[in-house]
Amino acid sequence: MRDKAAFRRGVKRLQKLGYEVEIDVDALSSHTRFAGDDATRLAAIHRAAASGADVALISRGGYGLTRILPGIDYAAVARAIDGGLRFVGVSDFTAFQNAVLAQTGAVTWAGPALCPDFGTQELPDDIMEACFDDLICGHGEGAGWRLPRAKPVTGAAPETPAAPVEFDIPAARLWGGNLAVLASLVGTPYLPQVPGGILFIEDVNEHPYRVERLLTQLLYAGVLAQQQAVIFGQFTSYTLAAHDKGFKLQSVVDWLRRQITTPVLTQLPYGHVETKVCLPVGAQVELSVQGRDALLYWGHP
Numbered sequence: 379m380r381d382k383a384a385f386r387r388g389v390k391r392l393q394k395l396g397y398e399v400e401i402d403v404d405a406l407s408s409h410t411r412f413a414g415d416d417a418t419r420l421a422a423i424h425r426a427a428a429s430g431a432d433v434a435l436i437s438r439g440g441y442g443l444t445r446i447l448p449g450i451d452y453a454a455v456a457r458a459i460d461g462g463l464r465f466v467g468v469s470d471f472t473a474f475q476n477a478v479l480a481q482t483g484a485v486t487w488a489g490p491a492l493c494p495d496f497g498t499q500e501l502p503d504d505i506m507e508a509c510f511d512d513l514i515c516g517h518g519e520g521a522g523w524r525l526p527r528a529k530p531v532t533g534a535a536p537e538t539p540a541a542p543v544e545f546d547i548p549a550a551r552l553w554g555g556n557l558a559v560l561a562s563l564v565g566t567p568y569l570p571q572v573p574g575g576i577l578f579i580e581d582v583n584e585h586p587y588r589v590e591r592l593l594t595q596l597l598y599a600g601v602l603a604q605q606q607a608v609i610f611g612q613f614t615s616y617t618l619a620a621h622d623k624g625f626k627l628q629s630v631v632d633w634l635r636r637q638i639t640t641p642v643l644t645q646l647p648y649g650h651v652e653t654k655v656c657l658p659v660g661a662q663v664e665l666s667v668q669g670r671d672a673l674l675y676w677g678h679p
Contacts, residue, residue, distance in 0.1 A: 379406050379413060379437055381493055388437075388497030395507070397514070402426065405437060412442045420449045423474075426465070427451070427458035432514055437492040439469025444559070447477045447568050456482035464513060467491055469582070469650065472555030477568035479553060479660040487513060488555055488578075488648065489656035503652040513656045520663075520675025521655040523647050527670065545641065547576065547665040550606045552658060552674065554578040561592040564599045573604045576665055576674075578657065580611030580649030586622075589613060590630045597637055607641045607665055608634070612649030643672055 379385055385406070392399050404422050407414035414422070419442065426434035455478055459465070465474070465486040475486040490510055496502050512518035528543070553572050554560065557579040563569035581589060596602050613627055635642050648654045663676045 379408070379493070381497070382406065384493040384497030384499075385437060386497075387499070388492040388495075391496045391502060392492075395511070400429065400431065413437075413440060416446050416449065420446050424451055424454060427454045427463065429458075429463070430461075431463060434463060434465045435490070435492055436467035436471050438494060439467070439471055439491060439556075441470055443470050443473040444562060444568075447473060447566075450474070450477065452478060452481040456484040459484040459486070466510075466513070466656070468648075468654070469556050470559055472559040473563065473568065475555055475659045476553065476560065476563060476570055479572075480568050480570040483660065485658050485660040487656050488659050489513065490654060494650075495652070495654070498652070503654075505647070505653045505655070509654070509656045518656060519677050520673055521647070521657065522671065522673040523645055523655075525643060525667070525670040525672055526645055543667070543669060545667050547606045549662055549664065550574055550576045552576045552578065552661055552663045552676075554609075555580070555659065557581045557589065557592050558584060561595045564595055564601070569601075570660075575605050576607045576609065576663060577602070577605045578609040578611055578646055578648065580646075581613050582615045582650035584613065585616045585618075586613075586625060586627045586630045589627065590633060593630065593634055597634075602634070603638050603640065605640050607643060608638075609646045610642070610644040611646040612651045614650050641667075643667070646672075 389399050389401065402422050402425060404414050404418050407418055409415040413419060466489040468488060468491050475488065478484050478486055490496065490506055495506055509518065551572050553570055553575050554577045558581055560579065602608060610631065618626060631642060631644060648657060658676055661676050663674050666673045
């Protein structure tokens with residue numbers, strides 16, 4: 379935790395919103411580039427599972443979860459989730475979320491992190507706060523967003539539609555998260571097998587050519603063609619170069635639409651951005667697309 383000021387701001391803002399905040403004893407630990415050595419971080423996860431809290435919220439994403447996945451007591455984590463605990467996080471937390479889904483089938487939540495979302499120097503995003511409050515209060519029913527205007531697919535025949543205009547998926551398991559982390563789980567017991575699912579992805583600091591490379595790995599592993607829909611969240615903080623010569627993120631989206639018959643949607647408000655919704659990783663959801671309006675919904679428990 380390099381930005382301890384953001385950590386303190388985040389805690390104060392959560393308290394101001396009316397939440398009771400308990401800070402883990404090792405929340406500010408460090409060991410080389412990690413938040414404590416492997417044993418320390420595993421113990422913190424297991425303390426969170428035994429805490430009796432409503433939410434276990436990560437302070438920040440941060441690399442390192444993939445290396446401790448074998449040491450997690452997944453049965454204890456699943457029991458805690460059955461008892462009402464919601465694990466919430468983003469970015470590299472994708473490794474924990476998908477490992478829990480693969481090992482137990484339990485649902486975790488893709489959502490904010492303490493420092494970048496609640497600990498920002500500016501006021502936290504209103505939509506992010508509202509979605510987090512809905513999660514805690516049990517009022518969250520879904521997430522809707524606006525799709526971009528349809529454009530012809532680059533390199534396709536003129537009659538090829540840019541995206542589905544109207545369709546419904548009445549039942550599918552929602553899963554996904556950070557694209558680079560998901561690709562790193564291919565071939566391991568920690569990547570869920572979700573045939574007929576809805577996969578959502580996001581990333582940061584990844585140029586579109588690297589995004590394409592990561593998607594190619596999922597494509598050749600047979601993951602993408604098995605899905606009922608693939609949803610792009612926000613891909614941010616990369617810089618295009620002159621020699622890209624027009625190759626951009628939309629080029630990757632267009633390429634993917636030529637590789638699979640699965641609908642590929644974009645602009646989900648989730649990722650390394652201020653405005654983010656909360657999404658139940660591993661839950662049964664419905665997806666409805668009407669023109670430019672897209673809605674993921676899962677209703678009350």
